[in-house]
Amino acid sequence: MTKTYAHRPCRVDSQRAAQLRQDIVAFHTEYCSVLDRGDLEQWPLFFTEDALYRITGRENAELDLPVGLVYCEGRAMMHDRAVAIARTQMFAPRYNLHMIGQVRVEAENPDGILAQTPFLLIQTLVEGASTVHLAGCYHDRFVEVDGQLLLAERHVIHDTNILANDLVYPT
């Protein structure tokens, strides 16, 4: 891994880390509930106005390459994507189910809380099996706005090397 996504020891005291973990678990739970129920236009509300959202393969992350399968600068771009998918895009109907792993809090800095959480995205198509569509890890930076956590940055780094056909929804 390059420096950007390398493992760094936790720099938050255990009591504070436990509190933050609890808050982040609550955040993920709501976030995944919105996505898994297909309420796509609510999705941008989990981000700050100028947040960065990127989905990219681990190979790109390891080489420090900037490309994203999805590359949204700011909540407005996320809104546009949500509307495009919900109202204009053609794709076979599907269910998504996110399974979230253990939250890891890495650091609490003036510019936010750094945390990583592994996930599995399970996709079910009409005539298909339920399959692991994406295996990866959220690399997040949270900020607190009006007592509420919001994502200022989410890099969805997926181990899955060859995607099955496409990725329709944000994850």
Next chain:
Amino acid sequence: MYQNQTVIGLTDASKQPDLTQCIWPADALNTIPDWVYTSRALYDAEMDKIFRGDTWNFVALEAEIPNAGDYKRSYVGSTPVVVSRTEDGSIAVFENRCAHRGAEFCRSHRGNAKEFVCPYHQWSYDLKGNLQGVPFKRGVNKLGGMPKDFKNSDYGARQLRVTTRHGVVFASYSDKVEALEDYLTPEILEEFDTTFSGKPLKIHGYYRNELPCNWKMYHENLKDPYHATLLHSFLVVFGLLVAGNKSLMFADAKHGRHGIMASAKSEDKYAKVSDENKKEMRSFHEGLRLQDERFLEFIKEFNSPWSVTMMTIWPNLIVQREMNTLGVRHIIPNGPDSLIMEWTMFGYADDTPEMERHRLRQGNLMGPAGFLGLEDNEAMKFVQEGVRRSSESVNNILLDPGTIGTSSTLISEAAIRAMYVYYRQVMGLKVQGEAA
């Protein structure tokens, strides 16, 4: 879901004829039989006659392997190869197969090496694929070992011909394929040089996906301008391509195997669609506007009348110049029902940081999660599923009758027609009722 996870939708036996049964319907110009997409026997013949025939196959961009020892794992057709930069600066392409027991010895997507060592019995190859070392070649204590007349030079990895143009690397199994410049033909070469002018590239990253469809469908989709304004309502709504925009579907005049789908974006961000055209387009959404319009901006950077070109270079390369988002797509056939697509997105080394970010933002149009890309992938999957198990057995390409090749209207299938005229000839396929 991958092709091999298909539960309902395996291929009917009737859709898997052997080669002697592959006879095109009599109305050959206006039909495509389903077995073109589903026959395993035909697929195997394609690997031999097309990908290992007289063609230049894309394998890499030079920017991926700038330094001596840099290598990339790649493919020619479905055959795994290694592309490496040798000590003298030249590029070598050789099969990723140990001469000893056939192991695919190079396992990483890319890296830097002084030599390649097969992990099984540690036979080693130099950066050109020549066999360097065989452990215990003379045995131990004068027992065992290779025959006395064993020569390393007889057991290298199979090496391919290599050619490059402006940073793009092609390989061929053929010793009689013409020079790349002639292979491409003049108009294709001109468009190729628009994106690849020789200006150094900067790699932005990779996508990979499996499309559960036959590899030829990907060519057809980019020789089918009819779908662009119908399937991709996103293009239409946001004025990127509208039936009536200045556009061209070009097929190379020599063989009709390469193509360019080109269009010029109107000055307005959003399209004006006439009431008459609106009625024809079910997917049109009136009044949809973006909150962030930056990613529709087109910064004119090429001396070209086209803001968008999608170029198909036979048999395995797509060059994407979708406004300012640039990329190559490498088709890796994976049996009749599947292809692996490797996308390499790039910009230029002299891009400003803002231009780079613009390209990345515009990248949302393309790729496996792109607004256009994902719809194409879905549509082609539907076609493959449809042709695998239906009682009907023929696709109809009737638009723009009588035209074969280049067409100035989007409402045409003339470029697909030309591709299959060429294909039948290369594959030696007969047409019903024609003399052999």
